[in-house]
Amino acid sequence: MPLIELREVSKLYGFGNATTLALDEISLSVERGEFVAVMGPSGCGKTTLMNLIGVLDRPTNGEYLLDNRHVARLRSSQQAKLRRDRIGFVFQAYNLLPRLTALDNVALPLAYKGIGLGRRQGKASDILEQVGLRDREYYLPRQLSGGEAQRVAIARALVNNPSILIADEPTGNLDSRDSKVVMELLADIHRRGNTIIIVTHNPELTRYANRVIYMHDGMIVGDEQTAIGNMARGARRNFFNKKGFTDDDVAAGVSALMHAMPGDKAPKSKRQGPSRRRRTKARKARS
């Protein structure tokens, strides 16, 4: 029995001539314990799909069964409880509350569950320990590095023992070293039996996944099982071969890879070669 089952799910935005079809009758099932990477050019509906799976949004048409329960048409308070108890979100921009300490940020979902302050902070502290940030408990988000902030965000997503962890470009704002730390953390969480779905532009990250889904114009155009540790074949083909794709797609894919997409606010990739910080350090050392 799949954990997530989408049946011919569509999502429309806008009205009249401005209507866009973000998802076009997608059917997808994800088993418990899978690590799914979703790839595709910008605007292909990846984020919309994540929002639907995360019960942040409702499909225009179709059915969504989470753990064999129809959830697409639930009342919004029910959906909020579902998000609180079953789903953990990790965002590209971390989305930590700037006024709260790392500990309080992690404890936030517990507060909405009505758990007392003491137990809340104890649990949050334990989770921070698991992500290796015990000593950053009382730091404010602006005092944390990007990698640390994202690990706090992952801790927050984990604090309620969710069934699914949804990460929308979790490494999009990070340099290669921090990306690696964050991805290793996600892999570790996966090894403990959690279900993880990530959206990424970076084919390297498919090494952590055991299933890669390719999307294009609101449709799933490829679904590949892959061994953990190997880069997905489809990812290589998508970005390095022209077979089956138009020049535009390749351009979109390549620019996504370089993180220089128009409208994509991700910083220029520092993944190729050493990071700028390291390079300046090296230059300083030389002089």
Added chain:
Amino acid sequence: MMRTGNIKAAIASLRQAKWRSLLTMLGIIIGVSSVVTVVSLGEGLKHQVVGQINSLGSDVLTVRPGSLVHQHGDQTGLNLLAFLSASTLTNRDVASLGKQPDITQAVPFDFVTSTAASDSVQSDNIYVIGTTPNLPTIVHPKLSFGDFFAGNGGNFAVIGSDIAHNLFGEFNPVGQSINIKGQPFIVHGVIAPTAGGLLSVAQTDYNNAIFIPENTALGLNGGHSNILQIMIKAKSNHTEAAIASAKKVLEQNHQTVDFSVLRQDQLLSLAGGVVGSIAGFISGIAAISLLVGGIGIMDIMLVSISERTREIGLRKAVGATNRQILDQFLIEGLVLTIGGGLIGIVVSIILNVSLRVYTHWKPELSWSIMILAVCVSIAVGLIFSVVPAVKAARKNPIDALRGN
């Protein structure tokens, strides 16, 4: 425990924008402190007037020009127009009242002029009043220096404490000379400071009055008199009879009822009514600032909600229900208004103390008005936070996460 957490969170987020929160609360602070201060001033004034009138004793009656107008029910008021025009009371009335068997004394308050001067200083806006040496037997004024004049003639004056202070400073003025309408008067006595009063409503403000003998007063005004009121002392236990006979004799003299004979309790309700309506009017104006303060809070909260769109989205993504977001912003609004209300009360207490110390007003704070003011500010907070809070709660989490 969820609630206390929410309140703490609300205080924390308001402290983050200290100046803005303070300025937002300012409307409520001003509203609450001014309502509380005005009402306590009114209460204090009422108490002073009441105390003054009560000190006269129940057998003292006051005759005023102008008839009592009966408004709806048992409320009475004086015809103010008659009040402001020249008095219809005459010295003949005083004489005939004094002859009544139920009345022991009748003393006129004959208004002469409103200025007096010493060698160097002039006092304006005072009451120079012609009266008879019998006044002390009715009003029993305390004199700090000298004594009341004994004859009904001669250029003697008994002056109020404020006037004494104004004209002569700290010196004992008895035996000094003052100038009224071009004539020199010798100060015969000084009345000890009394609680202030409203001459036109209830009692003469003795602090700002100069009493001179009635016959001298008539001479100053060329034989004319302008009698503000006649005070009557009834024989003991003959108060009702004294009222009846006073009414009868005055009606005979005037051929019409253009006067009123007031007992102390009637004076009290008159004074209380006037003070109450003035205080009510000013409080009404102050209450408008509470309303404006409430609108200010709504305004700031709407701004803060659009600034915190992302925060709302994130909170919803981690499982906050609409209800929980609503509560969060309602509590923030309430913390603002209750805080404003409490600061307003502290301000009004400070104002009260300084009024008592630096002026001769004696405002009286009451718990009921403070509690009422805080309740009103809570109500204002609830009413004006509802719109922004509902707006925040209804935000779509997707749009909220995307927005900045």
